[in-house]
Amino acid sequence: MNKDAPCPCQSGQRYRECCQRFWASQQQPATAEQLMRSRYTAFVLEKASYLFETHHPEYRQADELKALKKSFKDTQWLGLEIVQIQAGQTEDNVGMVEFKAHYRHARQTYVLHERSTFVKVAGRWCYTQGEQLSQS
Numbered sequence: 001m002n003k004d005a006p007c008p009c010q011s012g013q014r015y016r017e018c019c020q021r022f023w024a025s026q027q028q029p030a031t032a033e034q035l036m037r038s039r040y041t042a043f044v045l046e047k048a049s050y051l052f053e054t055h056h057p058e059y060r061q062a063d064e065l066k067a068l069k070k071s072f073k074d075t076q077w078l079g080l081e082i083v084q085i086q087a088g089q090t091e092d093n094v095g096m097v098e099f100k101a102h103y104r105h106a107r108q109t110y111v112l113h114e115r116s117t118f119v120k121v122a123g124r125w126c127y128t129q130g131e132q133l134s135q136s
């Protein structure tokens with residue numbers, strides 16, 4: 001991925017200045033939104049270990065890495081829209097991000113509309129789980 005290209009999370013920033021900083025823990029997302037965006041980009045770029053590490057341990061599924069790798073094969077991510085953010089700022093410990101993520105699966109396109117909850121664990125934002133909202 002070209003580091004000067006627009007970031008896949010569609011923040012409007014360059015990849016280098018956006019999600020790329022968070023791989024290998026050079027820097028950590030300061031807000032729930034940044035973690036949400038970086039997890040989306042990690043799906044696009046197939047960074048299973050980042051997705052695993054930023055998923056709260058109590059919410060991981062058995063065989064999560066395997067499931068992630070399977071999802072990379074089956075799903076092509078097409079775009080992200082952030083709909084709404086509640087809390088999740090640098091001084092918060094909990095945050096919610098509602099988003100729509102567009103994807104293609106088995107030659108059909110879909111929208112995942114989800115409200116995800118994030119919590120800080122030892123100062124780092126983690127994804128816990130998401131509530132699926134109506135398809136639109």
Ligand SMILES: [Zn+2]
Nearest residue numbers: 007009018019
């Ligand atoms: Zn980004």
